[in-house]
Amino acid sequence: MEPKDSNILKYMVLKNLSLLNYKNFETASFEFDSKINCLVGNNGVGKTNVLDAIYHLSFGKSYFNPITVQNIKHGEGFFVIEGNYNKKDREEKIIVSAKRGLKKIIKRNGKPYPRFSEHIGFLPLVIVSPADRDLIVEGSETRRKFMDGVISQGDSDYLNTLLNYNKIVAQRNSLLKYFAVNHTHNQETLDIYNLQMHDLGTTIYEKRKAFLNDFMPIFSKRYQSISNSKEIVEIQYRSQLNEQDLLILLKENATKDKISQYSNFGIHKDDLIFDIEEHPIKKFGSQGQQKSFLIALKLAQFDFIKTQSKVNPILLMDDIFDKLDEQRVEQIIALVKNQDFGQLFISDTHADRTEKVIKKIHQSYKMFKL
Numbered sequence: 001m002e003p004k005d006s007n008i009l010k011y012m013v014l015k016n017l018s019l020l021n022y023k024n025f026e027t028a029s030f031e032f033d034s035k036i037n038c039l040v041g042n043n044g045v046g047k048t049n050v051l052d053a054i055y056h057l058s059f060g061k062s063y064f065n066p067i068t069v070q071n072i073k074h075g076e077g078f079f080v081i082e083g084n085y086n087k088k089d090r091e092e093k094i095i096v097s098a099k100r101g102l103k104k105i106i107k108r109n110g111k112p113y114p115r116f117s118e119h120i121g122f123l124p125l126v127i128v129s130p131a132d133r134d135l136i137v138e139g140s141e142t143r144r145k146f147m148d149g150v151i152s153q154g155d156s157d158y159l160n161t162l163l164n165y166n167k168i169v170a171q172r173n174s175l176l177k178y179f180a181v182n183h184t185h186n187q188e189t190l191d192i193y194n195l196q197m198h199d200l201g202t203t204i205y206e207k208r209k210a211f212l213n214d215f216m217p218i219f220s221k222r223y224q225s226i227s228n229s230k231e232i233v234e235i236q237y238r239s240q241l242n243e244q245d246l247l248i249l250l251k252e253n254a255t256k257d258k259i260s261q262y263s264n265f266g267i268h269k270d271d272l273i274f275d276i277e278e279h280p281i282k283k284f285g286s287q288g289q290q291k292s293f294l295i296a297l298k299l300a301q302f303d304f305i306k307t308q309s310k311v312n313p314i315l316l317m318d319d320i321f322d323k324l325d326e327q328r329v330e331q332i333i334a335l336v337k338n339q340d341f342g343q344l345f346i347s348d349t350h351a352d353r354t355e356k357v358i359k360k361i362h363q364s365y366k367m368f369k370l
Helices: 004-008 047-059 128-137 140-152 156-181 185-226 246-251 254-260 287-309 326-338 351-359
Strands: 012-022 026-032 037-039 080-089 090-099 105-108 123-126 233-238 271-276 314-318 344-348 365-369
Touching: 004 037, 012 047, 012 271, 012 365, 026 047, 026 105, 037 351, 047 080, 047 090, 047 123, 047 314, 047 344, 080 105, 105 123, 105 233, 128 140, 128 287, 140 156, 140 233, 140 271, 140 287, 156 185, 185 246, 185 326, 287 326, 344 351, 344 365, 351 365
Parallel strands: 037 344, 037 365, 123 314, 314 344
Antiparallel strands: 012 026, 012 080, 080 090, 090 105, 233 271
16 A cells, blocks of 8 residues: 555544534534634533534434433424534535434435444544543443443444344343243243353453453553653453353353343453552542543543554543643643644633643644634
């Protein structure tokens, strides 16, 4: 491949965005800069909603509220988000729309996707938000979603395997409930689900293991550069499959599943353990260390997806100054200059503060006062 093509591969820009009845916006449109875009204004004016609309175009759902109808403006019957992109020198129009009582629709260049999963990864994107703290403080599901989200943007087979696995687990749980209610048991039927869970689950387990193997060095490097420290940070992949084959686990724990009417073993119980100096960061990390950990996690996500997709993901930074000091924000924004990032969107309550930091990196930018 010629060098010229390798540059084109990295190119993706959201040129403009229009919103209709989306969250607090009745109607709004934006023409964006190809490098840096700053959304500034008081709390509650909709800065985060604009970022969420951009997220919506990549993932077909909101980052902050996945319940579709709750993203329709109060008192209205539908919403429409439209984004026009330039990706690898091609014009791409994406529309996400939803009507109350009907299924959401995602269209690419006028053509609806039969399955939303086909769209995931087409417009790579990473969001950094104060809500990311959930990754440290919440339960294992939040961290699994993070891991699955990173892998899925570069591997559509993984996403489909995961969706099928979740379907099988739900069906197996229904079967266990049916057995309990009807005081019956059919081992043959259960064995079919066990086998399917094993095959799909083992594939997911191997991919998650390989992902963490690749991701850990990238993350570690990012943490060192952000924190300017020598602390050792680590992410460990905790899975029941580390100890035992899933089929054996399901057979050995059949009685437990029968009593609880639930599938207690499988990759749906996996977790990521975040450590600093061999201790859980949730308990032993200072606020500054936790912030650095999360930013490093998201920037490593950016690096990983960029390598996988050969496209610079769009980077959204919501309310960035709210959780980080100015010096740390400067460090992060300087990375945009130094490391061949793509398009950046920042929201903040203080226009002067944002502009002061942005000017230092000598890139083209646009300020949007909401």
